[in-house]
Amino acid sequence: MSLLLHVSSWVLLSLGGAFVFIGGVGVLRMPNLYTRMHAASLTDSMGAALIIAGVMLQAGPSLAAIKLAAILLFLLLTSPTATNALASAALLAGLRPEEDTSSPEECGE
Amino acid sequence: MTVLFGVFLLTLIVITALAIVQTQHLFVAVILAGIFSLLIAVIFFLLDAADVALTEAAIGAGISTMLFLAALTLTAEYERSGSANRLLALGVVAVTTLIMIYATFDKPRLGDPAAPVQQHVAPWYLEHTPEAIGIPNVVTAVLASFRGYDTLGEVSVILTAGIGVLFLFGAKPRRQSGPQRIAPHEPGRGLRHYLIPRVVGQLLIPFILLFGLYVQFHGDYGPGGGFQAGAIVAAAFILYALLEGEAQILRVLPQRLLTGLIAGGALLYGAVGVAGILLGGSFLDYSVLAANPITGQHIGILLIEAGVGITVTGVLISVFHALAARGSV
Numbered sequence: 001m002s003l004l005l006h007v008s009s010w011v012l013l014s015l016g017g018a019f020v021f022i023g024g025v026g027v028l029r030m031p032n033l034y035t036r037m038h039a040a041s042l043t044d045s046m047g048a049a050l051i052i053a054g055v056m057l058q059a060g061p062s063l064a065a066i067k068l069a070a071i072l073l074f075l076l077l078t079s080p081t082a083t084n085a086l087a088s089a090a091l092l093a094g095l096r097p098e099e100d101t102s103s104p105e106e107c108g109e
Numbered sequence: 110m111t112v113l114f115g116v117f118l119l120t121l122i123v124i125t126a127l128a129i130v131q132t133q134h135l136f137v138a139v140i141l142a143g144i145f146s147l148l149i150a151v152i153f154f155l156l157d158a159a160d161v162a163l164t165e166a167a168i169g170a171g172i173s174t175m176l177f178l179a180a181l182t183l184t185a186e187y188e189r190s191g192s193a194n195r196l197l198a199l200g201v202v203a204v205t206t207l208i209m210i211y212a213t214f215d216k217p218r219l220g221d222p223a224a225p226v227q228q229h230v231a232p233w234y235l236e237h238t239p240e241a242i243g244i245p246n247v248v249t250a251v252l253a254s255f256r257g258y259d260t261l262g263e264v265s266v267i268l269t270a271g272i273g274v275l276f277l278f279g280a281k282p283r284r285q286s287g288p289q290r291i292a293p294h295e296p297g298r299g300l301r302h303y304l305i306p307r308v309v310g311q312l313l314i315p316f317i318l319l320f321g322l323y324v325q326f327h328g329d330y331g332p333g334g335g336f337q338a339g340a341i342v343a344a345a346f347i348l349y350a351l352l353e354g355e356a357q358i359l360r361v362l363p364q365r366l367l368t369g370l371i372a373g374g375a376l377l378y379g380a381v382g383v384a385g386i387l388l389g390g391s392f393l394d395y396s397v398l399a400a401n402p403i404t405g406q407h408i409g410i411l412l413i414e415a416g417v418g419i420t421v422t423g424v425l426i427s428v429f430h431a432l433a434a435r436g437s438v
Contacts, residue, residue: 074313081309088303 009057016050023047033090034097037083044079048072111155118155122148133188135181143174159332160248163324167340172425175347179432243403244329244410252334253410257393260413261378263336264420268375271424275368278431310352317345325418329407335414339421346422347429355433364430367423374420381412 019042026039052072059065125145129138146169153162217224234251242250252260325338350358381393388397395409396402 077309077313081306085303085306 005057005060009054012050012054012057016047016052016054019043019050020047032097033095034087037087041079041083044075044083048075048079115152115155118148118152122152133190135184135186135188136178138188139174139177139181142177143170146170146173160246160252160334160337163332163337164340167337167344171344172340172347175344176425176428176432179429183432183435241403242406242410244407246329246331248332249328249334249410249414253413254393254395254406257382257413260417261382261393264375264378264417267420267424268371271371271420271427274424274428274431278435307352310348314345314349317348318342321345325414326411328414329410335417335419336421338414339418340425342418342422343425343429346426350429350433355430359430362426364427367427367430370419370423371427374416374418374423377416377419378413381409381416385409 023039023041023043026042027036030036030039049072052068052075056065056068059068122145125141125148129141129145132138132141146165150162150165150170153159153165217226221227234247234255238244238247238250242254244250321338321341324333324341325335328334328338346358346362349361381395381398383392385394385397386392390397393409393413395406398405398408
């Protein structure tokens, strides 16, 4: 049972780490702001959720697990909101998604 | 493992600091400064300094980034490239660096039990806190009771800073001649037209306030206290101001009340000290506040922490108001 918990916890942690890594690569490689934000939101939502779930399995049924669940809930509420606010701020500032993708020289940056 | 993390984080801090110096874009510099504070908070946490870590995360990474951004709306977006005295600055930095590196040669190893910092007064505090103060968090005992004078000094510094900012920015704002707003909505309405941030923000504000109160009153038992709680409560109010607009928050908490809070917190702190004198003890000696000295210490710490929290909240919200009234936040 303990071995099963450990294995599943490590699987979750590695998967979460992989999502964070992919998000990081995406932020560096994506061509414009909106696609970069899409990559960064992967880190916030999937990466954080999987890592916290993995740590919760390590913590077992304790106060720490409840605190982690509260953190997860907070993250799931705030990070999509922050992404939404960022995207609407960019749209307000006049950055149009379709204009941006049409300029291939921007991809190098 | 801790050492490995420490080296990794310190390397990140150096990189962040270099990036802050390098960039000309002030917005980028402000965000990097927030990251810098967050990294320092993690290092404090690794060194088991949870109280300091909480302060750094709440004030350094949270509130000051917010205030810097508010200040940025009043200034230019890019740093002016000043060329004056580059060599002099380089010389000063180089000499200071060399002196600091030289000083590290005599530094004891990290966590060395024989180091002067572990041998001087720390053992006395650790030994006497349970019997003299009777609270589990020695940091709060040292901060609020043993070194109460120092904390009174810190509160005075915050009070003075708040008064200074109010003097500089508190004059009648000239809304008409200010910089033009880019956002389409009217001035001072906040994010009222944006449904998602509003709904989530309003959902979170009560919990942020509750957490602030927890940090305030749980400071005797765990990490926390007036400074951190003040920053968290102020953050909740500033979030409300951003979501609902300045006018709305000023209706809830008018500037006159805020000024009263700023002075009242520091006054409460001083009054606890004077009450100690009147009851036959010395200034800031809480033992005489109740029949039982330990209960007296508890009451004293509770009151002065409340004073600290009230002043910090008032100053931070006032500074935000002062900046926001001038700019277009």
